[in-house]
Amino acid sequence: MPFSRRFFSAATARAKPLSLHPSTKKNSRIGTLRVVGTDCRGIVAACTQVLGQYNCNIVKSEHWTDTQKRMFFQRLEFHHPNDDSVDHQACEDELEERLRTIQFSQSFLSQSNLEPTFDAATTQVQGFPLECHWNWRDRRKRVGIMVSKYDHCLWELLLRHSANELDMDIDLVISNHDTLRHVPETFGIPFFVTPITPETKTEQERKQLELLQNVDIVILARYMQVLSPIFLQHFPNRILNIHHSFLPAFSGGSPYHKAYDRGVKLIGATAHYVTEELDDGPIIEQDVMVVSHRDSVQKLKKKGRILERNVLHKALEAHLEDRVIVHENKCVVFGD
Amino acid sequence: MPFSRRFFSAATARAKPLSLHPSTKKNSRIGTLRVVGTDCRGIVAACTQVLGQYNCNIVKSEHWTDTQKRMFFQRLEFHHPNDDSVDHQACEDELEERLRTIQFSQSFLSQSNLEPTFDAATTQVQGFPLECHWNWRDRRKRVGIMVSKYDHCLWELLLRHSANELDMDIDLVISNHDTLRHVPETFGIPFFVTPITPETKTEQERKQLELLQNVDIVILARYMQVLSPIFLQHFPNRILNIHHSFLPAFSGGSPYHKAYDRGVKLIGATAHYVTEELDDGPIIEQDVMVVSHRDSVQKLKKKGRILERNVLHKALEAHLEDRVIVHENKCVVFGD
Amino acid sequence: MPFSRRFFSAATARAKPLSLHPSTKKNSRIGTLRVVGTDCRGIVAACTQVLGQYNCNIVKSEHWTDTQKRMFFQRLEFHHPNDDSVDHQACEDELEERLRTIQFSQSFLSQSNLEPTFDAATTQVQGFPLECHWNWRDRRKRVGIMVSKYDHCLWELLLRHSANELDMDIDLVISNHDTLRHVPETFGIPFFVTPITPETKTEQERKQLELLQNVDIVILARYMQVLSPIFLQHFPNRILNIHHSFLPAFSGGSPYHKAYDRGVKLIGATAHYVTEELDDGPIIEQDVMVVSHRDSVQKLKKKGRILERNVLHKALEAHLEDRVIVHENKCVVFGD
Amino acid sequence: MPFSRRFFSAATARAKPLSLHPSTKKNSRIGTLRVVGTDCRGIVAACTQVLGQYNCNIVKSEHWTDTQKRMFFQRLEFHHPNDDSVDHQACEDELEERLRTIQFSQSFLSQSNLEPTFDAATTQVQGFPLECHWNWRDRRKRVGIMVSKYDHCLWELLLRHSANELDMDIDLVISNHDTLRHVPETFGIPFFVTPITPETKTEQERKQLELLQNVDIVILARYMQVLSPIFLQHFPNRILNIHHSFLPAFSGGSPYHKAYDRGVKLIGATAHYVTEELDDGPIIEQDVMVVSHRDSVQKLKKKGRILERNVLHKALEAHLEDRVIVHENKCVVFGD
Structure with a gap:
């Protein structure tokens, strides 16, 4: 399983939908997405595009790349329409698929200070695979x-x-x-x-x-x-x-x-x-x-x-x- | 000119390319982009996509939406390949065009707490027009x-x-x-x-x-x-x-x-x-x-x-x- | 009554001896003394001498003179033997008497920056009369x-x-x-x-x-x-x-x-x-x-x-x- | 020499009278006195009395007794008349003599938490001898x-x-x-x-x-x-x-x-x-x-x-x- 959800995923799985959080609007759901892994071009765009496709509005985001270690860290907070027609699981799945694709196909930064750690022969990423973790505020x-x-x-x-x-x-x-x-x-x-x-x-x-x-x-x-x-x-x-x-x-x-x-x-x-x-x-x-x-x-x-x-x-x-x-x-x- | 560059634009225009900043890598240029205006869905994606198209790698970003006032504030820091084939001006122009398009065509958030301030009759945005400001670290x-x-x-x-x-x-x-x-x-x-x-x-x-x-x-x-x-x-x-x-x-x-x-x-x-x-x-x-x-x-x-x-x-x-x-x-x- | 006890004296008077405070040693009593008034030479010595006479041991003290306004502020914390032979009231009374005497009889500092505000004709102190306030830790x-x-x-x-x-x-x-x-x-x-x-x-x-x-x-x-x-x-x-x-x-x-x-x-x-x-x-x-x-x-x-x-x-x-x-x-x- | 001046005394001895410090008033001298040693009753009074005798006005003082270790620490800041009739050395000498006397003759605190460390047989103080250190502000x-x-x-x-x-x-x-x-x-x-x-x-x-x-x-x-x-x-x-x-x-x-x-x-x-x-x-x-x-x-x-x-x-x-x-x-x- 190259694409694990290491962060608190067990927690999310276990958490039952509890009482609706007071700050959650009745017709929208607040979610957070954290992404971490070896930095590669296009991650930021990929995350935001998928969220956009599924009608999420990002209200807060912060990202930082450790340029020495080439590690990418991001957190997004978004509002998601809370109507039954929206398939939250599909949104999560698509983003994960997109991120996996990016990491394996895209060439890495080739700036002098960011030597590629990409092994062309094996098409294996020589880094830390991208992980993403979703959470919904209404699951306390x-x-x-x-x-x-x-x-x-x-x-x-x-x-x-x-x-x-x-x-x-x-x-x-x-x-x-x-x-x-x-x-x-x-x-x-x-x-x-x-x-x-x-x-x-x-x-x-x-x-x-x-x-x-x-x-x-x-x-x-x-x-x-x-x-x-x-x-x-x-x-x-x-x-x-x-x-x-x-x-x-x-x-x-x-x-x-x-x-x-x-x-x-x-x-x-x-x-x-x-x-x-x-x-x-x-x-x-x-x-x-x-x-x-x-x-x-x-x-x-x-x-x-x-x-x-x-x-x-x-x-x-x-x-x-x-x-x-x-x-x-x-x-x-x-x-x- | 509905799409002004109010922030420090005079400064940028005037600043002559001075001595190369020591932290600038020889084959990349460091830039910052700040975007501010009435919040609308797709802004984050638009900025990151255009930067990606022009081979920029975003190394740091932070964005915050004032959900009460529906204002969007973002700062992106990116590395840009510094070879002659890259047209920085084109990149800047395209982003501005994209942002303008987004703001005028997209429907606004219609969540209960984010009432649209969009006047359909005139297709005028009833908010603060999106502004973006570029800076390059090597122009001190x-x-x-x-x-x-x-x-x-x-x-x-x-x-x-x-x-x-x-x-x-x-x-x-x-x-x-x-x-x-x-x-x-x-x-x-x-x-x-x-x-x-x-x-x-x-x-x-x-x-x-x-x-x-x-x-x-x-x-x-x-x-x-x-x-x-x-x-x-x-x-x-x-x-x-x-x-x-x-x-x-x-x-x-x-x-x-x-x-x-x-x-x-x-x-x-x-x-x-x-x-x-x-x-x-x-x-x-x-x-x-x-x-x-x-x-x-x-x-x-x-x-x-x-x-x-x-x-x-x-x-x-x-x-x-x-x-x-x-x-x-x-x-x-x-x-x- | 030129020598009032303005600070919290009402409080002290009213406070009934309540449960013995845990930090009070069985054979000693902890007290505090605050003195404030127009600065004059000998105040510090007077306070410490009287406390010494009555067998008090000062464990902490701090004093500061506002040299511009010639005001004297002091706080002393002391241990007092808690046996029946000691007359706490006598100790308090004697100190007050001593302080009053000092203030009226002693000449004031005559350094260039501390002009005397002493009116020889009336022997009246042209300042803020010395006040002292006692408190005992066991009176909470x-x-x-x-x-x-x-x-x-x-x-x-x-x-x-x-x-x-x-x-x-x-x-x-x-x-x-x-x-x-x-x-x-x-x-x-x-x-x-x-x-x-x-x-x-x-x-x-x-x-x-x-x-x-x-x-x-x-x-x-x-x-x-x-x-x-x-x-x-x-x-x-x-x-x-x-x-x-x-x-x-x-x-x-x-x-x-x-x-x-x-x-x-x-x-x-x-x-x-x-x-x-x-x-x-x-x-x-x-x-x-x-x-x-x-x-x-x-x-x-x-x-x-x-x-x-x-x-x-x-x-x-x-x-x-x-x-x-x-x-x-x-x-x-x-x-x- | 049981009564050493350990603190910076060499420094004081060596320091030549340099340019008069601007904050020193023309007809007074600012001095500091630090006293440290095993706590005994009467130290505070002794210091302040001697300073008073020699016409010093204490403008700031702070003292703290470490009741567990029975150590006494004090700092006094005072103004001293700067006329030729005053013998600064005599003042210093007298205070040191007084402190020595106090420590050897006075009985120590006998409160339950402050056990005497006084050896009656030898009249030797079983503690840290009192030290005092003078400094004059005009000796920078x-x-x-x-x-x-x-x-x-x-x-x-x-x-x-x-x-x-x-x-x-x-x-x-x-x-x-x-x-x-x-x-x-x-x-x-x-x-x-x-x-x-x-x-x-x-x-x-x-x-x-x-x-x-x-x-x-x-x-x-x-x-x-x-x-x-x-x-x-x-x-x-x-x-x-x-x-x-x-x-x-x-x-x-x-x-x-x-x-x-x-x-x-x-x-x-x-x-x-x-x-x-x-x-x-x-x-x-x-x-x-x-x-x-x-x-x-x-x-x-x-x-x-x-x-x-x-x-x-x-x-x-x-x-x-x-x-x-x-x-x-x-x-x-x-x-x-």
Whole structure:
């Protein structure tokens, strides 16, 4: 399958048509399309032409070519007439076909700085095949949240969700402690406790995966356990974590203690996708805050909580709006 | 001429092919295209198709539709083969023709929130006609700088220019005082003094306009005189000013005194295009800095100088890279 | 009474000894002392000597003299032995006596830039008499919150209070609407509705004042009514408001609409004490956030909510920790 | 000598009375006093009393006690009558005597959280002896700047110095390359080239030390050589370096490349004192800037230059105003 849909395609497949999103107009549907792959001439035109043929109106688009690596990254947001005569699937299929054709037949840029990586003999593209991913705003992403004992990020997510500021459905909250049960229950969201010990970890993760089987994204809202590679495989680039330092500084445990000991004048927070390498996944969003010599570890923690929730929220928003493309352990994050 | 080229077209016309820009590859030319007008379906496709036909490779693009006002804003950056067989002018002409055709023939979006403003009887577009503006990176913009007695913004411009960080040619520096003569002269840039009194202002402005007749942009790098409407008419959206406050707060004179008196906890700087209404032109860039009760007016001025030069520089960079479109006294500023 | 205790003294008087604050050590008491008045030599020494005599250990202090206006501002934080043998009142009284003596007897600085404003004939100080204000951490400030329909600032206050991050007691929440009843009730905090119409305003304010009679501070957490001068008189420099713009820009109503119309590149929030002049009270804290041409009014509001709650919280923290001195419509805010 | 003056005392001793600083009033002298040591009751009073006795007027003071480590840090800024009858040396001597007495005779705090570390048997203070350091504003610090090939930090220092914004005298600029000769020469500042190879390093450093023998501070304004421990011994806590990352992230070489490879969303700069451990000295100041996926290494470098010069300048200002106390590899930085 040379033409995979790697980005969140499982998510899209699983997501059932849920309640119509308030911002969707009754006679139009809002969609996003992300395209990524080895750059070749004509991609931009191909995407826009097909969308035009199917009566889509593009309202926002951003594209960037990494000219050194010849990689192409694009995001399009469009309005699509929402009447029954329109075959959305046909539109998706045709675009994918068109993009595949372009990539295999067209000659690549031959400018001096963009050496062709095209092997004429085999007609094989020596690059990263074009992928495209469609999403429809009215299919809201389903979310599972994992927490331990800190409640500030959890409150942030639940409050902003209840204020209709986060375009997602929260299916459940899982914790390794019973401490925060009252928070999800305030909002009528199911809460499950899966206590972790070195002995029970494998079994509990199996249980967690079962609970999370219908979600598109897992948010680690200060979940203090390291997830196993097996767990991670189920959610490639779909587990968001908030780390309480400006990575790569102070990775691992107790970043505020380390920041205090080093005497830094800024503390930070980093939201990233979780990969097997601890705290080394692709960074979505970072922010920092000024601190002083007067700040004890306790005070750094208190100040940092504001950063953590804001950075997590901002990263989540980017993810939910399909503004992120992950490539080679980095995130391309398009504008909001 | 319904299809005007309002943005900087005079500038482009005047700019002579100057020294080849270092970042331009020997066998390709870098160009930018900005398109603005009433939104209609097919614009994005039209632009990209024509560029494709003429062998351009788009390396960066950003577009945004103001769905409430139905306005379309786009910027494309592309590489164009630089061989003699390519007719750049034909490419430009064809795109303009195509855009004109689209706008007049195509039906507009008829989604509920995008009511057509199309008058069938007259076949007149009831909107803002599509405009497009081409620029070629190897035609560097020519700049005239105007200053009074403060030197920090002037040094910033000349130093960063001499470090090849600003893609422009500085033709001259004009001042109403002789104070800063040594600064441009350090860099071998011509310096002219046009002392202003209420009586001589008209005459001196005439002289200034003569000196500036070949420049594309005028930068007011802390020039403390108000320019007359006659002067402004020569440079619509092409005079950049740095104001030392976060506008609209503290417009007019002595903003640091006003900030001190009001007891604000932040001071700011604003770069904007100059219009007849004082300090009310379209804002390109703003930034602020924390201050405290301990800061005297003198100290606010000192701190503010850092802001002023940084904000002016950032705005200028956006202008030089053709990342700004002015519309109804606001700036659309595309990403860097 | 030439030696008044203007700052929050009413509040201190009213505040009953509440539950012992967790950060107070069992055998020591934490206190703060703020001194403000016309600068004269020996003030710093006088304060520290008296505190020393009564066995206080100063753990943090900050002082600043406005040399132009000859005003002295100081804040001291100290640990006081908490055994019955210590007469706190005597300590307070002695310091006040000492400060009064200093101001009347000592000659003023006679440096060239600090001309004496001392009238020898009458032995009257021609300045602002020294005031000092004591507070004890174990007497927590009592707070009344007023809201309308926006809940983000209210949630912020109640959540951070329940997380022991705000050193205060929340007595009640008052609103002119019933909309947010569920929020205080989640935390078991009394909620009162006082619907306001032009006809009932006077009567409702009377009722509000009755409800608030035991509180030290009133927090307007997005309360959308203008308070009458009569109301304000009850809480001089003790009503905190959050305004959703970087004042003085966009004072009055609909600041996000005004920001959108002006096309600013930053939005802001300002926390200030309420005075009779609308949105013109002394500023405690301000912050801003970058926005772009793509942000609709709706999106500015959404982004701004994060600013509003953070700025309000930061200002409140400063107030609760006795780090603010108001003087001539400005705030001296000491470091945290 | 139990009562050493470790902070910059060598510097003060060496600094000859240079040109009278413009901000010094003709009949008063501005001084700063920093005191650091194990906290004990009465220190604040002792300092202020002695200054009072000698007719000093304190215009600004800040003190902080690290209650966990029982360390005391204070900075006082005062005006001192500048007539011949005043014996400045006597004032300094008396204060030192008083502080010594306090520390040895007074009982320490015996609050539960501040266990005495006082050994009654030996009457030895089990802590860090009190140190105090005097500086007089009219004895400007003498500075040597070391650079390699990047000019942005050097220009910043020389321009701001020539604008009277940095209260210091620049004695000379040293480089391991001839590249930047024109910069100091623009300002009439002596420039010396000491080319470094592995073979010549020892010899060249000896030469550099000779050139720098009269300076108080060495500023590494992007000097790309590692200084030997022998060199460092001559300037304990008196060599300021600017590192182009938010330390401890990306220490060592090529931080912008590392930042690009990691895909961070912020880049930073750190000003610190140089110690034997590379990039691990006490941090004075840090700042960051937002970057995006579109930023190449080249663009990160360009953006970072603005950060570097600003952070270096801010740290230098703190150092020059005697607002920094170094303790256990951290900086206490008092407010400006």
